[in-house]
Amino acid sequence: MNISKTIHKLSRLYNTTLEGFMKEMDLTKPQGMVIAQVYKEPKTIGHISEAVKLSYSTVSSIIDRLERDGWIQRVRDESDRRIVWIQKTGKIDEIRNKLDYFHENFFQTVLSDLGSEELDGIITSLDLLNTQMEKKGVGSVEVF
Template identity: 25%
Template sequence: MVDADILFVKQVEEKIRQSNTVMYRHGRSILTGMGVSTPQFNALLTLQEFGSLTMGELCKHLFTACSTATDLADRMERAGLVERVRDTNDRRVVRMNLLPKGEEIVDAVISERCQFLREVLQEYPEEEQPKVLQFLQVLAERMESVDARGEVSS
């Protein structure tokens, strides 16, 4: 791989990270106001996306040690954002559910982000706007497919 290629790929990495970071700034004030930390918000987002999860599944999704995720879960439970319930099929398993208050926070943050992104989209000529989503869909799809391939071979 020549140097130009390395630089090229590094820039792709930087730009994906930068877009996510800028987007992430929006809705932050809601979290600060509610006393919700970044790891807590990531846990809420994960529960909204995947539904009720066991602690093992949650720490896997969050890439955290299970002790850290347990501490996180305790705080979120005390704040009324989530609840722990015993699995109806297997009473030994404890699942975590998003509570309405947790869901409201996620929705409020995503809605702020969307308001920001709507402004960003308006920077594009109208006929190009559908292409932005299309590009991002193709990129995410290809990333998922390469990622899945890697998991099988490793």
């Protein structure tokens, strides 16, 4: 189906651009995934590992590098010293602002040559696709 190929191509183009942006900040895609996990609230390595679908040892290594570079910090739980929380530092807030700016400018730049009718058509089509996927339970139901 053409829709599948088009979505795949769009996703690849966007991800390639995002990875270039992350590279400018000396971050890898897996590091970005870990940072995204602790952005809103501290989590344990186990929780992060489960969420990003990487092994505990891989996530632990990523966290070592992120901690070394000042992106995150390990903090022992006050009530149970066996638990170690991974939490963000102020450096993540700085990158989050840059990332938000990137997202806004990316689409603004890419879509700047389109008229309002074309933009409305894109939005309508994407909304329709999202609605259909939600209605069919995509993401929670196995499709193969």
